[in-house]
Amino acid sequence: MRTFLLRRLPSGLLVLLAASFLIFLILRLIPGDPATSLAGPDAGPEAVAAIRARLGLDRPLLGQYLGWLGDLATGRLGPSYAIGGEVADLIGDSLGATVELTLGALLLVILLGLPLGVLGATVRRGPVAVAVRALTTTVLAIPPFVTGVVLVLVFAVTLGLLPAGGHESILDQPDLGVQYLLLPALCLALPSAAILGRYLKDGLERALAEDYVRTATALGISRRRIVLRHALPNALPPAVTVLGLQVGQLLGGAVLVEAIFAWPGLGQLAEQGVLRRDYPVVQDLLLLLVAVYVAVQLVTDLVYTWLDPRIRWE
């Protein structure tokens, strides 16, 4: 495992470095000078120049870039330009909400995707099979903002069971927090659950066609045991890879779901940061997202090797 990590970590760091450079450059391409907009319409050129100097915007681009990397390495994220407050505090405040949403969604993806895949592979005809297939197609086809509106209409407006939007920390008030979390997490989870279910169904169908399944059947082992103990472990590794990719999708999708349900997470912060040209907030945020993505890939590969002992940590 150590050799595996030693081999994979450098390439991950390289991706991060390349991403940091790209993010820095793209943000500088955005027209409009943050110093000018900060100084306000009545400010003279000296005031703007003073702000530029204070923010370090008068330095050459390469110097600014290296300065940013140095700050990151020492853990000083500095103040935000426009939103107000320290970048570290802003990100810290919203990070919890997004992690809550993403983990909640991930849990739902597994809880919904596993039975969907197993049902899809084992029940081949009848109303259950038709229902599973129709559900998968519909959920995959319909965009999250439609699902979101429908969920709110059904569970918040008609039934009055759950709040239509907003956020309560699940750590402070678990019972209330879960109520706020349920609809956004479900909205975020549904497409990924359908994808996981589909991959798992394909994998299970392949596994169930293998010789060892016929042998097990001939030995008189129950169908249930064959599916759950023999075929499923062989179908899981590819599904875990898909799940890993879906974590990236969940993080990206969180931006939209947070906007629909007024969920105060990183997506909302990114939206504000980009629209108000707050360089420090946006570049730290984007790099954080890429870092999480790289880390998730790494963990996915680790879990994969753990689930499939035929693959060595080399």
Next chain:
Amino acid sequence: MTTLAVGLRRRRLLPAGLHTLRGTAGVLLVGVVVLAGLLAPLLTDADPLAQSGLALAGPSGAHPFGTDDLGRDLFSRVLHGIRTDLLISVTAVPVGAVLGCALALLAATSRGADVAVQRVFDLLLAFPGLILALAVTAVLGPGRWPVVIVIALAEIPGFGRQLRAGILVQREREYALAARVGGASRARVLLRHVLPNAVDPLIVQGAIAFSLAVFIEGAMSFLGVGVRPPEPSLGGILSQSMAYLSTHPGYAAAPLLVVTALVLGLTLIAEALNEGIRR
């Protein structure tokens, strides 16, 4: 012989996939929505931008879907919203398709190019698409063009990877080898022999691409960076209705139904075509 077989298969391909129940349902759903959008000026003479004092009214003879929060006729806004979405998709999807296919062809030229192109696709797929949407809008300002650009960028990897996979399979086939042995240049084999046989899956990708376009347009409207109001778009109307869900749920009904019919129909068409190709 081969060309004859391929020709026959081609000609049968579209009906073969679409004659199934799934395919017909998809064509009907998409057809009704698209026709409603195209015929909007004939179906209603209400101005989609004209405001009135009659805000948030229910359906009536004068306003079949009721009116929105500014008293605008929702029937007219939804129909013209379909037009906006169609116009955006018809501009953006072909651009993304052509760029993606060009990159796939570039990837087929050498191993180094292949690696580089694959990384480009990975980057476009990995980068959170809606943050890209925010960034593009920050550069260009909100409006119709940023939506078109973001959709075009998002379509590139889908088409590119599909065509690349097709080329990889087809160029190992015997006919490609035969063409090489017959003295055809690499470029000729790629463009005249391999490419025509690798494009079938792209038809499926086309249907998927249009539903992705509807998705991105709507998502950008919800993020507040989409088509600029008062111009109607499907996502825009739906996101404006969010504020009135609890008091006037009927406001959301029409855009909800139209978007669902459109994306569901496109998905059904894609699935039917996919099965038609596999058969």
